[in-house]
Amino acid sequence: MSKFFVRHPLASIRHAARHSAILLVALVLALSPAPAASQGNNTLDLLSDEQLEIFQRDLGRYHFGKGLLDDPVAELYIKRLLNELKPPKRIAISIIDDPSVNALAVQGDMIFIHTGLIEFIDSENELLGVVAHEIGHIVQEHFTRLPKQLQAVSSLAAAALLLGLLSSDAEIGDALIAASQGSLQSAAYEQIRTYEYEADSVALDLLSKSGVGADGLIEILRKLKGAPGVPEYLLTHPISDNRVAAVQGYARQFPTFEPRAESADFGFIQARIRKRSRVSNLSEEISDEPEEIQDYLLLLDKNQASRAAAARLQEKHAGNWIIAHALAELYLAENRTNAAIEVLDNALRSDPKNRVLTALRLEALAKSGESQQVKLALGKLAAGNYASPLIAKTEAQFWAEEKDDYRYRVALARYNYNQGDMNNARKQLDFARELARKEGRGDEPPQVVRIQIKIDSIEKALGVGKEN
Numbered sequence: 001m002s003k004f005f006v007r008h009p010l011a012s013i014r015h016a017a018r019h020s021a022i023l024l025v026a027l028v029l030a031l032s033p034a035p036a037a038s039q040g041n042n043t044l045d046l047l048s049d050e051q052l053e054i055f056q057r058d059l060g061r062y063h064f065g066k067g068l069l070d071d072p073v074a075e076l077y078i079k080r081l082l083n084e085l086k087p088p089k090r091i092a093i094s095i096i097d098d099p100s101v102n103a104l105a106v107q108g109d110m111i112f113i114h115t116g117l118i119e120f121i122d123s124e125n126e127l128l129g130v131v132a133h134e135i136g137h138i139v140q141e142h143f144t145r146l147p148k149q150l151q152a153v154s155s156l157a158a159a160a161l162l163l164g165l166l167s168s169d170a171e172i173g174d175a176l177i178a179a180s181q182g183s184l185q186s187a188a189y190e191q192i193r194t195y196e197y198e199a200d201s202v203a204l205d206l207l208s209k210s211g212v213g214a215d216g217l218i219e220i221l222r223k224l225k226g227a228p229g230v231p232e233y234l235l236t237h238p239i240s241d242n243r244v245a246a247v248q249g250y251a252r253q254f255p256t257f258e259p260r261a262e263s264a265d266f267g268f269i270q271a272r273i274r275k276r277s278r279v280s281n282l283s284e285e286i287s288d289e290p291e292e293i294q295d296y297l298l299l300l301d302k303n304q305a306s307r308a309a310a311a312r313l314q315e316k317h318a319g320n321w322i323i324a325h326a327l328a329e330l331y332l333a334e335n336r337t338n339a340a341i342e343v344l345d346n347a348l349r350s351d352p353k354n355r356v357l358t359a360l361r362l363e364a365l366a367k368s369g370e371s372q373q374v375k376l377a378l379g380k381l382a383a384g385n386y387a388s389p390l391i392a393k394t395e396a397q398f399w400a401e402e403k404d405d406y407r408y409r410v411a412l413a414r415y416n417y418n419q420g421d422m423n424n425a426r427k428q429l430d431f432a433r434e435l436a437r438k439e440g441r442g443d444e445p446p447q448v449v450r451i452q453i454k455i456d457s458i459e460k461a462l463g464v465g466k467e468n
Contacts, residue, residue, distance in 0.1 A: 069095040072355075078094070085132055089138070092110045095114070095118070096112045101120045103117050103131075123219075130217075132202070133202075204254060217247060224237075225241075225244065264320065271297055292313065294309075299327065307330075310326075324343050325360060328361075328364065331343065340360075348361065359393075359394050366401065378398070392412075396411035410428070410447045410451070432447075433448055
């Protein structure tokens with residue numbers, strides 16, 4: 001049963017039909033062609049990589065009504081998984097904190113994976129298959145093609161829907177709704193079904209070129225089709241026996257090779273997400289899971305059993321950054337800051353651009369009292385224009401403990417900017433300007449100017465102005 005029916009029991013079939021009709025009106029409006037003046041290149045193409053990531057966080061919070069998953073480890077994992085497929089254009093990806101089994105690509109070259117889908121699937125190759133399929137929708141430009149192909153029926157159908165919704169006569173209203181839904185649904189479904197085949201074709205090409213293979217995509221299609229109930233994914237990604245057979249046929253056109261070896265990372269990330277969604281101690285519920293997953297959950301619990309689990313994981317997965325991060329968190333919880341720093345330094349030698357490990361290292365340095373080391377590290381990061389709210393949050397906490405209110409406000413502004421919250425970023429900059437004047441730093445210190453320029457540039461690119 002869907003969350004909608006759990007939270008909002010419908011009093012009548014008429015109520016359900018009208019809810020469905022409202023969704024169809026929203027679909028028509030969302031897919032309607034833009035005015036001629038705004039057509040052409042997507043404005044998101046004007047954004048830098050940093051700005052795109054920030055805009056994506058904002059979109060996830062406000063457009064979908066749900067936040068992105070607050071787990072920097074899982075976030076970095078999914079971004080690296082996307083890069084493994086070598087998409088032909090710049091695409092952003094994030095995880096939405098939503099238990100429904102779904103994934104979607106949206107206009108602006110963005111992909112969102114629901115936590116429910118990650119819990120549902122069984123392997124990293126299946127997840128790669130889903131991501132590759134969503135890349136296919138973006139590459140085939142389905143967002144711009146669908147409005148043109150539905151234009152012939154959408155205007156009349158949308159008008160009938162609106163009349164039906166507004167009608168005071170229940171019978172007339174229901175008749176208008178039924179007629180309009182029929183034409184819209186038929187046209188939309190036919191196009192969406194065609195698009196699914198096109199996206200599958202692109203996905204298979206990407207999976208082949210990246211050495212992943214088609215097995216994961218075929219398996220996840222079978223699994224979703226045979227799932228009990230109706231996963232939300234099937235509402236926007238219809239799957240039939242013919243489609244599964246077509247994917248298998250497409251796959252034979254590509255070179256055959258040894259299937260990609262599964263990494264342990266997917267199991268660890270899935271375990272993290274499952275642990276977040278359970279109130280009880282998950283490590284006590286999954287005795288049938290592989291030993292390494294049980295050990296990883298024990299490590300995350302940060303209790304007496306964590307030490308032995310950490311030793312076993314280090315022996316089997318030496319150099320794994322996800323294990324290094326969890327081990328460093330355990331050491332920090334035990335106030336063994338030097339041990340945490342050593343683990344993180346070793347991991348960063350082989351993965352120097354890992355911003356999740358970098359942020360935790362800053363936290364460990366601050367906790368150890370190495371304030372000069374923290375300042376040096378922050379200086380290097382600032383020069384690189386990092387776009388990590390995690391690092392900015394750690395920076396703000398450090399300056400708060402140092403009782404440097406000016407730098408604390410600048411760091412908070414950077415944090416809010418990196419979260420896509422431009423209004424609060426501006427407010428923190430105003431506080432910083434006032435403190436700078438009082439402290440004789442000048443009216444517009446360089447740190448403030450740099451962040452203000454970033455805010456102005458992203459709002460200009462997106463056509464957004466200051467709120468009154």
